[in-house]
Amino acid sequence: MTSPLLSVHDLRVSFFTEAGPARAVDGVSFTVHAGETVALVGESGCGKTLTALSLLRLMPTGARLAPTSRVEFDGADILTMPERALRSLRGDRIAMIFQEPMTALNPVLTVGDQVAEVVRVHTALSGRDAWTRAVDMLALVGIPDAAARAQQYPHELSGGMRQRVMIAMALILEPALVIADEPTTALDVTIQAQILELLRAMRERSGMALLLITHDLGVVAEMASRVLVMYAGEVVEESPVELLFSAPGHPYTEGLLAAVPTLDTSRERLRTIPGTVPPPTDWPAGCRFRERCAHAWDRCASDAPPLVQLGPAHRVRCHLVQEPERRRT
Amino acid sequence: MSARRRTLVPLLALACFVVLALGAPWLAPAPPNAIPADGLIQSLPPTVEHPFGTDPLGRDVLSRMLHGARVSLSVAFLSVALASLVGTTYGAAAGWIGGRVDALCMRLLDVALAVPRLLVLLLMSALWGTLPLHTLVLLLGLTGWYDVARLVRSDVRGLRERDFVLAARATGVREARILWRHVVPHVWPTLVVTATLGVANTIALEAGLSFLGLGVQPPDASWGTILRDGQLPGGARWWLTVFPGAALVLAVLTCNALGDALRESFAPRQVAA
Numbered sequence: 381m382t383s384p385l386l387s388v389h390d391l392r393v394s395f396f397t398e399a400g401p402a403r404a405v406d407g408v409s410f411t412v413h414a415g416e417t418v419a420l421v422g423e424s425g426c427g428k429t430l431t432a433l434s435l436l437r438l439m440p441t442g443a444r445l446a447p448t449s450r451v452e453f454d455g456a457d458i459l460t461m462p463e464r465a466l467r468s469l470r471g472d473r474i475a476m477i478f479q480e481p482m483t484a485l486n487p488v489l490t491v492g493d494q495v496a497e498v499v500r501v502h503t504a505l506s507g508r509d510a511w512t513r514a515v516d517m518l519a520l521v522g523i524p525d526a527a528a529r530a531q532q533y534p535h536e537l538s539g540g541m542r543q544r545v546m547i548a549m550a551l552i553l554e555p556a557l558v559i560a561d562e563p564t565t566a567l568d569v570t571i572q573a574q575i576l577e578l579l580r581a582m583r584e585r586s587g588m589a590l591l592l593i594t595h596d597l598g599v600v601a602e603m604a605s606r607v608l609v610m611y612a613g614e615v616v617e618e619s620p621v622e623l624l625f626s627a628p629g630h631p632y633t634e635g636l637l638a639a640v641p642t643l644d645t646s647r648e649r650l651r652t653i654p655g656t657v658p659p660p661t662d663w664p665a666g667c668r669f670r671e672r673c674a675h676a677w678d679r680c681a682s683d684a685p686p687l688v689q690l691g692p693a694h695r696v697r698c699h700l701v702q703e704p705e706r707r708r709t
Numbered sequence: 710m711s712a713r714r715r716t717l718v719p720l721l722a723l724a725c726f727v728v729l730a731l732g733a734p735w736l737a738p739a740p741p742n743a744i745p746a747d748g749l750i751q752s753l754p755p756t757v758e759h760p761f762g763t764d765p766l767g768r769d770v771l772s773r774m775l776h777g778a779r780v781s782l783s784v785a786f787l788s789v790a791l792a793s794l795v796g797t798t799y800g801a802a803a804g805w806i807g808g809r810v811d812a813l814c815m816r817l818l819d820v821a822l823a824v825p826r827l828l829v830l831l832l833m834s835a836l837w838g839t840l841p842l843h844t845l846v847l848l849l850g851l852t853g854w855y856d857v858a859r860l861v862r863s864d865v866r867g868l869r870e871r872d873f874v875l876a877a878r879a880t881g882v883r884e885a886r887i888l889w890r891h892v893v894p895h896v897w898p899t900l901v902v903t904a905t906l907g908v909a910n911t912i913a914l915e916a917g918l919s920f921l922g923l924g925v926q927p928p929d930a931s932w933g934t935i936l937r938d939g940q941l942p943g944g945a946r947w948w949l950t951v952f953p954g955a956a957l958v959l960a961v962l963t964c965n966a967l968g969d970a971l972r973e974s975f976a977p978r979q980v981a982a
Contacts, residue, residue: 436879441807471880478879483872488894497890498880549880 384411385589386435386453386557392446393427393434395660402660404430404443406613414556417583417590419604419621421597421636425657427613428593432559434459435591436470453557472502475550479562481542485534491545492518492530498552517548521578540571547578554586561593576602597640601625606693609633612657612668615687616697629696631673667699675700675708712974719967726960730778737772742928744768752938752946762948764938774953777930781960784846784931785911791850793904796857797896803858804865805888815862818855826852827914834923845924849911857907860899868892898975902968909964916957932957 393405405427412418420428433439435451437458451458453474458466478484485494495514499505505513511530518526521544534542543563550558563579564572576599583590592603600607600621607624609617609632617630628634635653655672658664667685670676679699687697700707729736738759744750750767753759761770803814829852834840840848868874869892877887918924919933927934932953939949 433875438875438878467881467883469881470878471882476876476879478872478876480872484876486873486877486891489891497877497882501881501883501886546876549876 382413383455385414385416386412386451386591388431388435389450389452390446391431391434391449391451393430393439393449394444394446395442396444397661399659399661403613403663404660405434406663408610408613408615410608410615410618412557412589412591414589415587416606417592417604419600419607420591420593420610421595421600421607422610423595423657425660426610427660428595428610429561431610432476432561432591432593435559436474436476437466438476468502471498471550471555472553473555474557474559475553475555477543477546477550477558477560477563480566481539481546482534482566484546485542487534490531490533491537491542495530495545495549495552498549502553513552514548517552518545521545521548521551521582522574523548539567540574543567543571543575544578547575547582551582551586551588555588557589557591559591559593562595563592564596564599565594572599579603597625597636609636612663613660614668614697615695616669618687618693618695620693623691623694629690629694629701630669630698631675631700632669635672667697675706677706679703712970715970716967716974719963719970722959722963723967726778726782726963729775730782733772733775733779737769737775739769739772741773741776741930742768743772752949755948761952762946764935764949765946770935770948770952773930773935774932774956777932777935777953778956780842780925780929780931781912781915781933781957784842784849784915784925785908787846788849788853788911789904789907791846792853792907793857793900794854795851796854797861797893797900799854800858800861801865801888801893801896804862805869805884805892807866807869811862811866815859818858822855827917830914830918831921831923834918839926840924842925842929845915845918849914853907853911857900857903860903861896864896864899865892868895898971902972902975905964905968905971909961909968912957912964913961 388411389409391405391408392403395402395404408427408431410418420431422428430439430443434445435458439445445459449459453469456465458469485491492511492514495517496507496510499510499513500507503510515526515530518530523529523541523544529537529541534545537545543566547563560579564575567575579590580603582588590603592599594600604621607619607621608615609630611632617624617628617633619629624633625637628637632653638651639653641650653672658668658671664671665684666682667673667676667680670680673680683699685697685699687695688701689695690701745767751763752765752767753763755762759769759771761774764770764773799814803811830848833848837844874887874891877891882891915924915931916933916936919931920937922937925931925934935949935953939946
């Protein structure tokens with residue numbers, strides 16, 4: 381197997397808060413190969429976005445990285461490389477699509493300006509050539525009348541159009557890796573489908589790897605080949621996408637799957653996972669999910685479960701793997 | 710009054726002042742410093758020939774006021790422009806860098822603000838003897854940027870946490886470029902309002918200094934120097950007080966009204982953005 385494009389090893393990001401240290405991302409490891417689409421799934425507050433930001437070393441001020449953490453992209457460690465080298469990676473080789481295009485686009489600059497800026501920052505193209513390229517890119521992501529639209533401000537565009545602009549910004553230099561943080565969450569359902577279709581088309585075209593952060597398992601099923609499920613700052617399950625849906629290994633994954641409404645459950649109450657993600661200052665000892673888990677027993681409170689290899693690409697962080705007889709039905 | 714008109718009326722009034730000042734050489738009935746050749750070197754009340762009267766040297770007050778407007782307004786505009794530039798740079802840099810640098814910058818500003826501006830100006834002009842006009846502009850500018858710096862800094866503190874800053878960083882834009890291209894344009898509303906109010910403030914301040922004999926120097930006219938020429942007990946030469954005084958009040962009021970109107974008209978847009 382070729383070496384991965386991105387390899388994250390023991391990523392730990394913490395903050396000092398009044399309530400004590402918050403270990404928001406706590407020992408996350410995974411890889412993304414060139415051209416692959418990996419989904420990072422979990423509820424709000426479990427560390428998905430912070431993980432994504434750390435991959436570009438864009439953590440908020442006050443965030444502390446553990447010295448053992450490594451994020452290797454194409455052989456270079458992003459967490460220790462000089463600022464200058466990092467800047468030349470950002471936007472060029474690794475790009476990010478943000479959740480909320482309304483706030484991630486600058487309201488005082490035209491959208492064309494913002495797309496062209498990426499080109500101007502990373503290439504020697506003149507302002508006019510960069511602009512032309514931006515307009516071409518806007519047309520490519522399906523913005524009608526792109527030349528005129530490029531001169532408009534974000535507030536003059538619809539939500540779907542704005543997200544297309546974000547995608548144009550991210551993909552204009554054909555990065556090897558695109559990190560998309562909830563790219564469809566802020567959009568209407570019909571627009572969501574269009575944006576996913578666009579991302580798929582762009583992926584076909586450029587062969588980029590995609591790290592898709594989402595809480596929407598529908599999006600996962602449509603886009604990803606491999607899935608990482610995060611809970612309370614940790615990866616609790618890593619699985620090929622078919623296996624995740626057919627044979628989830630972790631009770632949390634099961635809960636997430638059960639919470640997806642389907643046509644046959646429409647008459648019942650929607651299923652939820654009881655409780656919420658605990659605050660990162662106060663992860664429970666042992667298994668972090670045990671307070672919400674239907675199967676938990678004493679071992680779950682005393683031993684933190686390791687990530688256990690179940691199949692070739694299937695890993696699960698749960699004691700049930702070793703003691704399946706404990707499963708309650 | 711509608712919001713539009715609240716802005717438009719003072720804007721037109723300010724435009725009138727600017728037109729009168731710029732047009733002074735053509736509009737003024739006499740050269741501002743011309744002492745009459747026929748020997749009538751005395752201060753006379755308004756007549757048809759001298760609608761605002763003459764000053765103690767027999768010079769036409771209307772002409773001196775029109776030329777004085779050039780001085781008063783250009784000193785105010787230029788020094789406020791300088792103050793805005795310095796204040797924006799200082800405030801934006803402090804707010805952007807944050808942390809200890811920011812704290813230090815703000816404490817320094819507190820120290821500067823603790824010293825009354827008029828005192829500094831009086832001291833400087835005393836040290837200088839007579840102030841050339843460009844030095845006056847420089848002094849007013851360099852003592853007038855503290856408020857701008859504080860306001861810009863607090864705007865920038867809020868702006869640097871916005872998503873579009875993160876997004877710009879994620880595309881590899883340099884910090885300095887993010888600050889100037891992505892953040893500072895958002896400060897414009899604050900800057901325009903503060904500058905307009907600053908102009909009002911500076912017009913009054915310059916008039917005060919000139920009235921005290923420390924600002925614009927004779928024979929040059931400014932509204933403050935004309936007022937100074939009218940100092941006599943009992944208001945005997947009222948025309949030397951009333952006319953430049955009215956001009957001063959009107960100009961200051963206009964700028965203040967404009968500043969307030971602009972602030973109101975910017976407010977909803979800041980929320981929307």
